[in-house]
Amino acid sequence: MIAWQPDSPFNQLPPPPGTDVLETRAVLKAAIAANTALAKLDQAVVSIPNPTVLINSIPLLEAQASSEIENIVTTTDELFRHLDDDAGADPATRETLRYRTALKVGFDRTIERGLTAATAIDVCSIIKGREMRIRATPGTRIGNPVTGEVTYSPPEGRDLIEAKLSEWERFVHADDGMDPLVRMAVAHYQFEAIHPFSDGNGRTGRILNVMLLIEAGLLRMPVLYLSRYIIDTKNDYYRLLLAVTSEAAWEAWVLYVLAGIERTSNDTLRKIEAIRALQDDFSTRARAVTKGGADSEFQSVLFEQPYCRINTVVSRCGVSRPTATGWLNALVEAGLLQESKIGRDRLFINREFLRLLVRTEDPAVRS
Numbered sequence: 632m633i634a635w636q637p638d639s640p641f642n643q644l645p646p647p648p649g650t651d652v653l654e655t656r657a658v659l660k661a662a663i664a665a666n667t668a669l670a671k672l673d674q675a676v677v678s679i680p681n682p683t684v685l686i687n688s689i690p691l692l693e694a695q696a697s698s699e700i701e702n703i704v705t706t707t708d709e710l711f712r713h714l715d716d717d718a719g720a721d722p723a724t725r726e727t728l729r730y731r732t733a734l735k736v737g738f739d740r741t742i743e744r745g746l747t748a749a750t751a752i753d754v755c756s757i758i759k760g761r762e763m764r765i766r767a768t769p770g771t772r773i774g775n776p777v778t779g780e781v782t783y784s785p786p787e788g789r790d791l792i793e794a795k796l797s798e799w800e801r802f803v804h805a806d807d808g809m810d811p812l813v814r815m816a817v818a819h820y821q822f823e824a825i826h827p828f829s830d831g832n833g834r835t836g837r838i839l840n841v842m843l844l845i846e847a848g849l850l851r852m853p854v855l856y857l858s859r860y861i862i863d864t865k866n867d868y869y870r871l872l873l874a875v876t877s878e879a880a881w882e883a884w885v886l887y888v889l890a891g892i893e894r895t896s897n898d899t900l901r902k903i904e905a906i907r908a909l910q911d912d913f914s915t916r917a918r919a920v921t922k923g924g925a926d927s928e929f930q931s932v933l934f935e936q937p938y939c940r941i942n943t944v945v946s947r948c949g950v951s952r953p954t955a956t957g958w959l960n961a962l963v964e965a966g967l968l969q970e971s972k973i974g975r976d977r978l979f980i981n982r983e984f985l986r987l988l989v990r991t992e993d994p995a996v997r998s
Contacts, residue, residue, distance in 0.1 A: 635876055638772070640787040644824055646798050647817045648881065650809050655882050661889040662810045668896035669812070669849055675903050676852050685854050685903065687936045688988050693856035694730035697837050700861060703727060707989050711938045712973060719973070726760070733757035734838055738853045741842040746803055748796040748827075750842065755828050755835040763828050765789050765796070771826065782873060785826035795825045803843060811847035815840055816888035820875050837861075854899060860891040905987055910934055913967065913983065921961035929958060937985035938978050939968075 635641055647653070654662075676682055691710055698705070705724040713720040717728055733754045740750045755763040767789040772781045786792055799821050803814070822836045837858055844850045861868045864887075871887050874880035914930050928948045933939055944955035959979045962968040969980045 637783055638781045640769070640784045641824065641876065642786045642788070642791060644786055644795060647802050647821055648879075650807060650813075653813055653817060653881055653885060654810065658813060658882060658885050658889070659810070661886050661893075662812050665812050665889040665892040665896070666810070666849075668893045668900070669844070669855065672855060672896040672900050672903075673850050673852075675900050676850075676854055679903060679907060681931050681934065682852060683931070683935045685906075686852060689854050689856070689899070689902075690734045691731050691936075692988060693837075693858055694727045694734065696856070696858035696862055697834050698723070698727040698730055700858060700865070701833055707985065711936055711985070712971075712978065714936060714938065715940075726758075729760055730758055730834055730838075733834075734841075734853060737838045737842050738845065741845050746800075746839065746842050746846045748793075748800050751796070751822070751827070751835055751839060754838050755831045758831045758834050763831065765792050765827050766829055768829070771829070773826070783824075783876060785824065792825060792827050796827055799825060803846075811844065811849055812889060812892055813885055814847075815843045815892075816885045817881070818843060819888065820872060820884060823872060824876060855892070855895060857888075857891045857895055859898075860895050864891075902987070902990075906934070906984070909983060909987055913981075916965070916967060917962060920965040920967065921958055926958075933968075933981050934984060937981045937988065939981070940979070941977060 634643075676685060679685065691714070692707070695705065695707060695710060703723050703726055705721070705727050709720065709724045710727060713724055713728065717725045720728070736757055737750060737754045740747075740753055744750075752763060752765075766785075766787070769787045771785055771787070773783040773785070774781045786795055799818065802821065803818050805814075819836055819840055822839060823832060826832050828835065837856070840857060841850065841853050841855055844855065845853060867887060871880070871884045875884050910930065913933070917930070926948055929944060932944055932947050939959070941952060941955050941959060944950070944959065945952050948955065950958075959968060959970075963970050963979065967981075967983075969982050971978045971980055
C-alpha cells in the first residue's frame with residue numbers, strides 16, 4: 632500500500648482497484664438489493680402521470696440537503712418562494728438554487744456527451760456562480776471542523792490533478808463488467824480524493840453520482856440523491872472515506888454507499904406513492920369546490936411545485952386572469968390552498984404537498 636500522511640499532498644493517490652478487489656461476496660449481495668430497489672424507483676418515476684412533479688421538487692430538496700452538508704442552510708419555504716425569481720433571496724438560498732440549476736445542466740451534459748471531467752467543471756462553475764478551474768495553488772488541506780486537525784491533503788499541481796481526473800474518467804467508462812452501483816461508489820471516493828477544485832467538490836461529486844446512474848441506464852430521470860442519507864450518517868460518511876485512503880478499506884465504503892442507494896430508493900418510492908395518493912384525493916376535493924378545480928392542467932400546475940402564481944395558471948391553462956384568480960381563491964376559501972404575498976405578488980401554497988415533500992421517512996419503516 633502506498634504510504635500516506637494526512638498533512639502531505641497525496642500525489643501518489645492510486646487508481647481504483649479492479650473487480651477482483653471491489654466485488655466481494657458481501658458487496659455483490661448488497662448490490663443485488665440496491666439494484667432491485669433502484670429499478671423499482673425508475674419504473675415508478677416513468678409511470679407517474681406527471682413526472683414533472685418529481686423533476687421540479689425532488690432536485691430542489693436535494694439541493695437543500697447537499698448544501699446543508701457544506702453548512703449552507705436555507706429553508707424549503709425560501710427555496711420554493713424564490714424558485715422562479717431569486718431577487719430578494721438571501722445568499723444561502725441563491726447558492727442552493729444554483730445547485731438545482733447545476734443538477735439540470737449536469738443531466739443535459741451527460742445526455743449530450745456523456746459524463747466527463749468537463750461535465751464536472753461545468754457543474755462546479757454553476758454551483759459557485761463563477762468559472763471554476765482545476766486547482767493550481769498548493770496548500771489545500773481538509774481538516775476536522777471541531778479540532779482543526781488536518782485529516783487529508785489532496786494531490787497538488789494542475790497537471791497532476793488533470794491526469795488524475797483523466798484516470799477517473801477512464802474508470803467511469805471502463806468496460807470491465809463492474810456493477811454500475813459499485814462503480815459509482817468507487818468513482819465518488821476517487822473524485823473526492825482528487826478534490827480538483829478550490830471549493831464545491833462535495834456538491835459537485837454528489838451531482839456526478841446520479842449522472843453516472845443516468846449514463847449507465849439505471850435511471851431515466853435524475854431523482855435519486857444521497858445527500859439526506861449522508862446527513863443522517865455524516866460521521867460514517869467521512870470516517871469511511873478516510874478509511875479508504877488510510878487503509879484501502881474499500882469493502883466497508885462500497886457497502887455504505889450501496890446501503891444508501893437501497894434506502895434512498897425505497898424512501899423516494901414511498902414518497903412517489905404518497906404524492907400520487909394525495910393528487911387523487913386533492914383532485915376529488917377540488918372538484919367539489921369549483922368547476923375549475925377539475926381541470927387536469929390546473930391540477931398539474933398545483934403539483935409541479937407547492938407554490939403557484941396566478942400568471943402560471945393563466946399561461947398553462949389558457950384561461951383569463953379573472954378565471955384563474957377565481958379558481959385559486961375558491962381553493963383558498965375551502966382550505967385546500969394557503970395564500971401568501973411577496974411584495975405585490977400573490978402566491979398560493981399547496982401546504983399538504985409541501986409537507987409531504989419535506990417529510991423525513993421514519994427509520995422504523997425503512998427497508
